[in-house]
Amino acid sequence: MNFMQTPEWTTLSNLANEIKGQHMRDWFAAEPSRAQDFTVSACGIEIDYSKNRITSSVMQGLFDLAKACKVEETRDAMFAGEIINNTEGRAVLHTALRNKSDKPVYVDGKDVMPEVRATLDKMAAFVNDIHSGRHLGYTGKPIKHVVSIGIGGSFLGPKIMTEALKPYQTDTINVHFVANVDGCHINDVLNALDHEETLIVMSSKSFTTQETLQNTLTAKSWFFSKGGTQEDIAKHFIAISSNVAAATEFGIAKENIFPMWDWVGGRYSLWSAIGLPIALALGFDNFNAMLDGAHAMDEHFVSAPLEQNIPVILATLGVWYRHFFDGQSQVLLPYYHYLRGLPAYIQQLDMESNGKSVNKDGERVDYATGPIIWGSEGTNGQHSFHQLIHQGAGLMPIDFIFPLVADNSDATHHAMLASNCFGQAQALMQGKAYEDCYADLENKGLEEDERRALAEHKTMPGNKPSNTITFEKLDPFTLGALIAMYEHKVHVQGTIWHLNSYDQWGVELGKVLGNQVLSGIDGNTALSAFDHSTAALITKFKQANTQ
Known part of the structure; x- marks a missing residue:
């Protein structure tokens, strides 16, 4: 309609x-x-x-x-787990992540709440292990720093919520956030840390996001260069991903992999295990209070x-x-x-x-x-x-x-x-009317033309x-x-507006083309596959970086 x-x-x-x-x-x-x-x-x-x-x-x-426009009907359909993301055939259930009621939430006939609650319990246990010092690095030192690596919703949500709640941050853990694939950022962060006291949290649903994967590989190389081994990664790297196989192959212990679901979009994911850096920075009780607040607003929106x-x-x-x-x-x-x-x-x-x-x-x-x-x-x-x-x-x-x-x-x-x-x-x-501005300029030593002109400049229409x-x-x-x-x-x-608010095909195209350009830079794709401008830019970049 x-x-x-x-x-x-x-x-x-x-x-x-x-x-x-x-x-x-x-x-x-x-x-x-x-x-x-x-x-x-x-x-x-x-x-x-x-x-x-x-x-x-x-x-x-x-x-x-x-x-x-059936706002009430589409709202209820979302909370009921119906497939409202029609272009990807998915339910939209970030609200289930903060569901504090006893109501089940079904996706394809299965109640997802037991898995949601199990993940929250796993997050709480992990955070408590870090804060209490039970989880130690490979040399026996407690974790003091967390480097959260992600991009988009996997980065913005945790970073901005942690900043917003600075008065609630714990004194025992410092959380650093990295998203930009610009190597200056990740290197500046890592070079200021002791690898024996650092935990890397990698957030990527697919475990293939270009920027996130490269920054994690850089962190892994840094960890090795400081004396860590592949065996030690289990103590210092965790992943939030749906691709358990890729995370395990990377060397992350299976128990250190936290799940993601396809019915949660990236920009709505801070309520999931993507919010683990928030919980590490604030303590799990404060993260849980955020869920309570969001659930209260959900209840208000519904009722x-x-x-x-x-x-x-x-x-x-x-x-x-x-x-x-x-x-x-x-x-x-x-x-x-x-x-x-x-x-x-x-x-x-x-x-x-x-x-x-x-x-x-x-x-x-x-x-x-x-x-x-x-x-x-x-x-x-x-x-x-x-x-x-x-x-x-x-x-x-x-x-x-x-x-x-x-x-x-x-x-x-x-x-x-x-x-x-x-x-x-x-x-x-x-606002401020012309007449008031004109009156303010009385006895200012202005000629009449000057006074009128200046009053026009000082007038503010208001009604904003x-x-x-x-x-x-x-x-x-x-x-x-x-x-x-x-x-x-x-x-x-x-x-x-009758839109699907839960897909992002423009973002996806940018990822695909970025990977294609990288392939061109690496010499794996012929320059003839690109438009003339992009080919020229690739050539210019390669020439500038040729030793």
């Missing part, structure tokens, strides 16, 4: 035309309860979405559109009516701006240093999921789909790209994200951070939409709920 051909869409189109000439500051002046009316909370997270270009009629229209459903509200607002206001991007601004990596994480989650131009039926779409996701930590952006948001011609919806209480920050710093976060949201909504997302503090439970919230937002938008 094309959502743009529904009666609900026609209603929204008419509402958009009606309000485009209206300003949010006038709504706030006329509606004393607006902030209260457009605030919703669940799982310790509160969303104030009153600073959006919406009315109650608009929101009802968006909820009606979600119902017409809350659409009008009170946080992921549905955020998703439909995004659809509203994408189609009726040409909102090509969505900005994430976490006002919390430890959460600075969140925009990059959501960037992969959202853009890899809904960056599609073909719908689930294989038909090319004639409408906009996933937005560009970007942002940075506050307040840094206020001194750079916020200028574009305030006075640029385009509309860029924003999520301001702020913990009311912060670890490792004194009261003065945190109050200043809060004032900037809330003040920016207010300024974007309110944002959500303010707050929570008491960023603990493991809240972080888990926050990430699950964005996961479900992506699902809802993909449903409305």
Whole structure:
């Protein structure tokens, strides 16, 4: 079904035309309860979405559109283990990884929960062995450093979640993350470590991912160069993979291989054994609390009516701006240093999921789909790209994200951070009218022409939409709920756009072509197999690296 051909869409189109000439500051002046009316909370997270270009009629229209697009049905199908990833013939069950209920979850008639729980138990035992010193290196030294090697979801999730929860990190284990195949990174990390006290965690579902495999081979060579042997690898290398044979052949002990499942996509995999580096950094109890938070958001997403459903509200607002206001991007601004990596994480989650131009039926779409996701930590952006948001011609919806209480920050710093976060949201909504700017320039010694011209430059239109997302503090439970919230937002938008949000063929093509080019560089594929530009670049590279 094309959502743009529904009666609900026609209603929204008419509402958009009606309000485009209206300003949010006038709504706030006329509606004393607006902030209260457009605030919703669940799982310790509160969303104030009153600073959006919406009315109650608009929101009802968006909820009606979600119902017409069968958002509730596709949500229930996902949780039930139905094959909603139709291009790969797979269920989508990252939610099963954090299922804390007694409900079974079936894939092809088999309950997957016993295997999920067994893997969590194995992770807990391994983490406890590392932290207690029971697991020792081959020379009898305890493990002090973990090098987590992965890429994409196998890298971003563990790295960013570990950074976000820095106040909860253990003092006994330091976790280092490597993804880039650029040898500078892996060598810089390894050269600062003692191989006798280092554990390598390799995360690759296939055990063949080019960047991950090469970095692991480099780590293996480093381990051997320092005196380790093939027999010693069992003490210092573990793998998270579905390819047990390849991991075993590499030398990793079978008991040190943690499973992956094809019904978990990479960008949704931090809840699985891919999250082992998080558990090693924070302790398993804190990792488990993340699962609890995500499960709580799952329960909210499943049970809350659409009008009170946080992921549905955020998703439909995004659809509203994408189609009726040409909102090509969505900005994430976490006002919390430890959460600075969140925009990059959501960037992969959202853009890899809904960056599609073909719908689930294989038909090319004639409408906009996933937005560009970007942002940075506050307040840094206020001194750079916020200028574009305030006075640029385009509309860029924003999520301001702020913990009311912060670890490792004194009261003065945190109050200043809060004032900037809330003040920016207010300024974007309110703006500053020409008349006010003109009045400010009185008695400034300006000629009338100069005063009028400068007032134009200082005018800010306002009417720029944002959500303010707050929570008491960023603990493991809240972080888990926050990430699950964005996961479900992506699902809802993909449903409305009739996309398969769970494949990534563009990413797969890049992997295939990268391997082909490497074959050309190694001399195993003739240059005639490439286009002239790529062939010339390969030749240039080989000439520069010929001794």
